[in-house]
Amino acid sequence: MSLRLQAHLGTLRQMEILLAVYDSGSVSGAAETLHLTQPTISMQLKKLADVIGFPLYNIVGRKVVFTEAGLEVVKSATEILDSFARLEMSLSDMGELKSGTLRLAVVTTSKYFIPHLLGPFCERYPNVAVQLNVGNRQQIIERLKQGIDDFYVFSHPPADLNTDSIEFFNNPLVAIAQENHPLVSQDGVSLAELCDAPFLMRENGSGTRLAIERFMAKQGVKLNVKMTIESNEAIKHSVMSGLGVSILSAHTLAFGGNTGLAQLNVKELPINSNWYFLWLKSKRPSAIAQAFLTHVESEGREMLLTELAKHRL
Numbered sequence: 106m107s108l109r110l111q112a113h114l115g116t117l118r119q120m121e122i123l124l125a126v127y128d129s130g131s132v133s134g135a136a137e138t139l140h141l142t143q144p145t146i147s148m149q150l151k152k153l154a155d156v157i158g159f160p161l162y163n164i165v166g167r168k169v170v171f172t173e174a175g176l177e178v179v180k181s182a183t184e185i186l187d188s189f190a191r192l193e194m195s196l197s198d199m200g201e202l203k204s205g206t207l208r209l210a211v212v213t214t215s216k217y218f219i220p221h222l223l224g225p226f227c228e229r230y231p232n233v234a235v236q237l238n239v240g241n242r243q244q245i246i247e248r249l250k251q252g253i254d255d256f257y258v259f260s261h262p263p264a265d266l267n268t269d270s271i272e273f274f275n276n277p278l279v280a281i282a283q284e285n286h287p288l289v290s291q292d293g294v295s296l297a298e299l300c301d302a303p304f305l306m307r308e309n310g311s312g313t314r315l316a317i318e319r320f321m322a323k324q325g326v327k328l329n330v331k332m333t334i335e336s337n338e339a340i341k342h343s344v345m346s347g348l349g350v351s352i353l354s355a356h357t358l359a360f361g362g363n364t365g366l367a368q369l370n371v372k373e374l375p376i377n378s379n380w381y382f383l384w385l386k387s388k389r390p391s392a393i394a395q396a397f398l399t400h401v402e403s404e405g406r407e408m409l410l411t412e413l414a415k416h417r418l
């Protein structure tokens with residue numbers, strides 16, 4: 106309670122004492138319940154009456170009779186103390202992970218494996234709700250700047266924000282084509298041949314696109330971008346239907362399926378990057394966030410590598 110409010114309305118302890126007098130109907134009863142002396146009770150209630158500016162009760166015979174102002178204070182004190190009790194209970198539930206929400210914001214390419222991490226976590230903490238937001242790299246950076254979520258998953262994290270991170274595992278970007286594309290049967294595909302083929306590129310703001318553009322610039326070559334498509338799945342389907350070739354994270358195929366697609370054997374590929382779990386240094390982790398990080402570090406990585414091995418291309 107702020108000092109200003111306290112100066113006008115008394116302390117929580119004084120309200121507790123007032124309610125004990127109200128409930129027991131006497132100063133002696135309240136003294137017994139709260140293990141205080143009767144003079145302490147009377148003195149505290151006098152202080153409360155002084156800050157409020159009205160008498161709270163009168164002693165009539167040996168009975169405590171509350172004034173109208175006293176009854177008003179009793180009513181509000183009951184609400185205030187109930188609300189504090191509820192707050193205490195929900196904080197303790199959060200501490201024991203009996204309630205609360207885990208908020209994750211992940212780049213689209215990681216949505217293929219994140220659910221495999223969440224499954225066992227939700228099984229262990231069935232009362233924890235999960236909010237999973239998916240967007241491209243730029244959209245997730247915007248959320249990170251606002252500090253909305255507990256964790257962020259990137260494979261190309263922004264370098265200019267004050268974050269901590271753990272490296273998770275490798276994210277290879279591979280070239281794909283329709284399974285009966287002429288380049289598939291070739292022993293090896295040169296970068297020049299890849300660059301000649303119509304290329305399907307992720308949208309501006311995508312981390313996959315950023316990685317491809319950096320890589321091609323470094324190799325001194327230029328892709329023949331035919332279409333810009335805002336989704337890994339839509340790119341896979343477009344490649345499948347012969348619209349062009351592309352470069353995507355191998356995890357979009359391993360976890361998301363590769364029917365009708367084949368990997369091209371380009372000597373310079375894959376483009377190697379890593380997955381990272383990130384969080385803002387300035388954000389104090391909740392008990393749930395801490396439990397999730399422990400889960401990710403202690404068993405999540407192993408679990409995913411096992412899962413990935415099952416789906417090896």
Ligand code: PGA
Nearest residue numbers: 213214242260311312313
């Ligand atoms: P994307 O991001 O899903 O936006 O392409 C992947 C990444 O951060 O590398």
